[in-house]
Amino acid sequence: MDLNLDGFKTWLTANKNYSKATISNTVSRMKRADKILPWFNDIVYQFRLEQEPAYQSLSCSVRSQLKKAVKLYFEYIEESETEPILPKKENNLKALSLFANIGVAEAYFKDIGIDVPVANELIERRAKLYSQIYPDTHMICGDITHKTVFDEIVEESIKNRVNIIMATPPCQGMSTAGQLDENDERNELIIPVIDAIKLIKPQYVFLENVPMFLSTAINVNGEKVLIPDLLKKELEPEYKISQYIIDTKDYSVPQTRERAIFLMTHRTDNLEEWVLPDKDEQIVTMQDAIGHLPKLDPYINDVSEEELLEIFPHFYERKEVAANISKWHIPPHHIKRQVIAMQHTPTGCTAFDNKEYFPIKANGEAVKGYRNTYKRQNWSTPAYTVTMDNRKISSQNNVHPGRLEYIDDNGEEIYSDARALTLYELMVIMSLPENWPIPENTSEAFLRRIIGEGIPPLFVKKVFDNLLGD
Secondary structure, eight states, X not given: XXXXXXXXXXXXXXXXXOOHHHHHHHHHHHHHHHHHSOOOXXXXXXXXXXXXXXXXXXXXXXXXXXXXXXXXXXHHHHHXXXXXXOOOOOOSOEEEEESOTTSSTTTTTTTTTOEEEEEEESSHXXXXXXXXXXXXXXXXXXXXXXXXXXXXXXXHHHHTTOOEEEEXXXXXXXXXXXXXXXXXXXXXXXXXXHHHHHHHOOSEEEEEEOGGGGGOEEEETTEEEEHHHHHHHXXXXXXXXXXXXXXXXXXXXXXXOXXXXXXXXXTTTXXXXXXXXXXXXXXXXXXXXXXXXXXXXXXETTSOHHHHHHHOTTHHHHHHHHHHHOTTOOOOEEOXXXXXXXXXXXXXXXXXXXXXXXXXXXTSOBOOOOTTBSBBOOSSSOBOOOOSOOSOXXXXXXXXXXXXXXXXXXXXXXXXXXXXXXXXXXXXXXXXXXXOOOOTTSOHHHHHHHHHHSOOHHHHHHHHHHHHTO
């Protein structure tokens, strides 16, 4: 019998008074148990799991967590065998995904019954991966500003009765992490989006971008026009338009990420106006999201195997445990001088504050940099905004929070996880579903960059749930 983690999560939500973070962690632990010993529905499963070497190598607390998850899964199986299976949720929403990238935003659409018959992405590598993840979607790869591509998008959308458009145009010209170039031609990609809305006439429109989207002016027929003013001028006669600036941490996403959101509702279809859902009462912290994961050491590129094991005696043991959690939970690669600096840096602090073990160059000179680099994240808050350059210790807010591991012979406090976050941890922080079908041969570096560009899909799901009345 295959493991039904989606059903398990739904059952936990309905039957246990657990927080969302606890539910997510319980599902992850059951998945981990299944990787150690593939699940089978027999009472001896628990006994056999406990005999597995990979299980016995875990800490006492982790073993206890896995046992509890297995016990709960048995409860779920027992109850589900006596309850009718509910039909799969179906809605009449069919979406066109513009600037789709690899489909991060729509990662939960299948779960809530939204079909995506048509998508468009400029870059071929991304479009191909999108098609692997979403094989039922007609991916149109090409530049939306080219007439043949634009016409195909519109034609396919009308043919497939698309009634919602989701557009997440590139934001590099407006992002504070970019050049803030008002003349960046990518800022004008909102124009073909407006043209597509006018021709397809969807019932609903979801637009997303960075907050600077609201104060960016573009050239339209020789005049500078603010993007929100252009949207209202061109679309307000037909659409009710609501605009927001949100932070995804307010919607159970364990990451601070501010975005500008436009929700549009067609005026002529007697539709209830689409608005944002209320903010969630609880904030999901890094502790909630990844605090249950065991310690993981980085691989040090510029030392011998012998020296690596002197610095990290448990490197391979911890690496194996991590691999049992996820294929994407891989030790990041760093250089020794950066790792040593972070070993001496407490949670939430930057290595620039270290009196002795501060960041240095290869020649021993002190590094000069911003205080949000060489910086550990905090356990007690959501993660900082994930950027595209998320694999480096020397880039902004990328380092694992860590925990005090031991005090060395010199009386120095040494902290664990002296590394950037793993790709798996980034996926959790981005609220991507555990069962998102990424092909196993996908490049880790490519995925890291994509994740840094995307909008957390749990937030998108909550916005669409509000449209569906859930």
